[in-house]
Amino acid sequence: MHLSDLRGKPVVVNFWASWCHPCTDELKYFVRARDEYGSKIEVVTVSSQLHDVAASYLRLWNIDLPLVEDLDGSIAKTYGVPPIPVTVVVDRTGTIRYVSVGELSWPELQAAVDRVLAPAPTSTQPGGVLR
Secondary structure (H helix, E strand, O other): OOHHHHOOOOEEEEEEOOOOHHHHHHHHHHHHHHHHHHHHOEEEEEEOOOOOHHHHHHHHOOOOOOEEEOOOOHHHHHOOOOOOOEEEEEOOOOOEEEEEEOOOOHHHHHHHHHHHHOOOOOOOOOOOOOO
8 A cells, every 4th residue: 555545535544553552442433433534544653663562453453544654664754654553645636734743532533534525715806907
C-alpha cells in the first residue's frame, strides 16, 4: 500500500506499536472512524515493529484495520514521527492537515476528520471590479 494510491480521499494515518498502551487504547477510535465515516475516508495504521508483531496483535484482538509494516522506519522518518503514538490526517490533495502527538481522544479525531471532509469555503464577495 502506498499513501499516494489513496490520493483523492482523506486519510487518517496512525503510527503505533503493540507495546505502547496509549497506542493500543486509541485503536478503538480508528475502528470507530472507519465505521462512522465509511468510504468517505481511509484509515491506515503503521508499525515499525518486527514483521507480523503488530499484525498478530490486531488479529488477536479482532481489530480490522489496514496495517503497513514500516520495518526499516522509512515511513516514520518521512513524516518526521517523534515517539509514538502519532496520528496524521491528510486531505484529499495529500496535504497534512492535522497532527496529534500522544494519545488522542475521539472528539479530537472526529474534529480533524470533519475539517478535512468539510466543503472548501467559497467567496462571499460578489464578482466585479475593485474600485
